[in-house]
Amino acid sequence: MANSGYYIGLMSGTSMDGIDAALVEISDHGTTRLVQAISHPWPSSLESRLRDQVARKSCTLHEYGELDHLCGQQFALAVLALLKASDMDSDNIQAIGSHGQTLYHHPYPPSPFTLQIGDPSIIAERTGITVVADFRRRDMAAGGQGAPLVxxxxxxxxxxxxxxxxxxxxxxxxxxxxxxxxxxxxxxxxxxxxxxxxxxxxxxxxxxxxxxxxxxxxxxxxxxxxxxxxxxxxxxxxxxxxxxxxxxxxxxxxxxxxxxxxxxxxxxxxxxxxxxxxxxxxxxxxxxxxxxxxxxxxxxxxxxxxxxxxxxxxxxxxxxxxTDDVDNGMNPDWIEAAAFAWLARQTLAGLPGNLPPVTGASHPVVLGGIYPASGRVS
The missing domain is CATH 3.30.420.40 (ATPase, nucleotide binding domain)
Known part of the structure; x- marks a missing residue:
């Protein structure tokens, strides 16, 4: 299988206790090795705003747009910090898989939707690395719940x-x-x-x-x-x-x-x-x-x-x-972040990332959108 190499996964879950960033190496045969991982803290003011929006279940369009922008900046900073910690250059990274920060998840009829923020265009522009993001909505379009994807x-x-x-x-x-x-x-x-x-x-x-x-x-x-x-x-x-x-x-x-x-x-x-x-x-x-x-x-x-x-x-x-107590296991703190690195590879390879018996989707689908490292047209 093509697209072997180094990938970065980004995950901030419902606990909002920081952005997990994991650098993994994936072989041609799909073997996945955790190389380095860090937890990048949310700025306290931004964390408070995110928690407030989730608790209130509503926000203005201005607030949504601003939070999307600010989260994108923080995800990019998490990637840069991970690259520094691993002494790795951005040119060595195939792609970033960014889950985003969930503000709302409503997988129920008649209008199921899910909302993750953290502008992937900002991540791609700030890091110089191709980004795969917005993983959940394609599964929902196929009749699934968009979760769990891991x-x-x-x-x-x-x-x-x-x-x-x-x-x-x-x-x-x-x-x-x-x-x-x-x-x-x-x-x-x-x-x-x-x-x-x-x-x-x-x-x-x-x-x-x-x-x-x-x-x-x-x-x-x-x-x-x-x-x-x-x-x-x-x-x-x-x-x-x-x-x-x-x-x-x-x-x-x-x-x-x-x-x-x-x-x-x-x-x-x-x-x-x-x-x-x-x-x-x-x-x-x-x-x-x-x-x-x-x-x-x-x-x-x-x-x-x-x-x-x-x-x-x-x-x-x-x-x-x-999960690290078994052969070929992995540190339990970084499983979800590593999963989105793996899912990014699936997407770039044109392979499905969902499991229909898990999500309820009608068929397997390739997940997410791709935001290339360079937005310039030659």
């Missing part, structure tokens, strides 16, 4: 000929990829909140952006009534393919459920939210992947030791480990 990468990197595996990504939203050992189709979907509700509650009550190691949650006791009320949400009854985001699971959603249980100590709410994330993941796996042997975890949630401990207890005898 399972195709999971399949290419982690599928094992003799083991039933699941890749569990715990970001702001948690999602799973079912990788059967046999020739059965790969499946994947969003299980529900990952870190997003825990982070929001922690910020409100402690002033910290997240609960480090899950330590605060470990000191509380889950509230059974609140947990059951959250688990009864309609989303968890839907069959896959399905996807969701923080436009649905947010502080307003949590406050509406807390109204029925006044006076719960804040630390117990945090413990309940952790139990909620673990329970929704467990229920999804028990229902849709009961024969799984290995669960490979990636994303920011890998650092929540209390959450991982709870998952191991709930999911036994399934093995819960990190």
């Amino acid at each position: 399972p195709a990468f999971h399949q290419a990197i982690f599928q094992h000929p003799a083991k039933n595996r699941v890749i569990l990504n715990i970001g702001g939203i948690a999602n799973i990829t079912l990788l059967p050992a046999s020739g059965k189709a790969v499946q994947g979907f969003d299980t529900g909140p990952g870190n997003c509700l825990m982070d929001l509650w922690c910020t409100r009550n402690t002033g910290l952006p997240y609960d480090e190691d899950g330590d605060w949650a470990s000191r509380g006791n889950p509230h059974a009534g609140l947990l059951q009320k959250m688990l009864r949400d309609d989303y968890f009854q839907l069959p896959p393919p399905k996807s969701t985001g923080t436009e649905y699971f947010n502080m307003q959603w949590l406050e509406e459920r807390l109204e029925a249980f006044p006076g719960i100590p804040a630390v117990d709410v945090q413990a309940t939210l952790l139990a909620f994330t673990a329970s929704t993941i467990e229920q999804a796996l028990r229902r849709w992947a009961p024969s799984t042997g290995e669960i490979l975890v990636c994303g920011g949630g890998i650092h929540n030791l209390t959450l991982l401990d709870r998952l191991r207890k709930l999911l036994s005898p399934m093995q819960v480990m990190a």
Whole structure:
């Protein structure tokens, strides 16, 4: 296969804890090696504006355009910082795959849409590297939900000929990829909140952006009534393919459920939210992947030791480990960014990047738009 070489993937997820930038080398046979990765912080003022827009679910055209421009600048700076850290020249990079920053994801009829910002023209102009962006909308045009898209990468990197595996990504939203050992189709979907509700509650009550190691949650006791009320949400009854985001699971959603249980100590709410994330993941796996042997975890949630401990207890005898604990694995912090580098290569090679059984699309499609390194016409 052509288009081997070095690629950069850019990812900023629903947690908005920074721009992940990963430099990967992809061989002619598709072998993917992580070369270097960094997390580029959002300027605090821009991060606040982004969080505000997502929470309000609306913005003016002027605000949208300005945020699109500013995010494009930050994605470009992330690339330049990555190149410096890896001592790599831009001429050596085949392309950048930029997911963009999601402001809103609404994959439901009659007018499904998804909105990611971070002007790819600015990224291409500032870096001198071809950019592939706007990955999700082509899948939606083909009847899919535009998410999750990373399972195709999971399949290419982690599928094992003799083991039933699941890749569990715990970001702001948690999602799973079912990788059967046999020739059965790969499946994947969003299980529900990952870190997003825990982070929001922690910020409100402690002033910290997240609960480090899950330590605060470990000191509380889950509230059974609140947990059951959250688990009864309609989303968890839907069959896959399905996807969701923080436009649905947010502080307003949590406050509406807390109204029925006044006076719960804040630390117990945090413990309940952790139990909620673990329970929704467990229920999804028990229902849709009961024969799984290995669960490979990636994303920011890998650092929540209390959450991982709870998952191991709930999911036994399934093995819960990190994505770099297996042969030919990869650092769990950079899986999603590396995936968009891989997806950029798929696009340049004219190959599909979606998995219809995962997204619900009617057929495989080549994803994204290509923004060449040079916009000049000779």
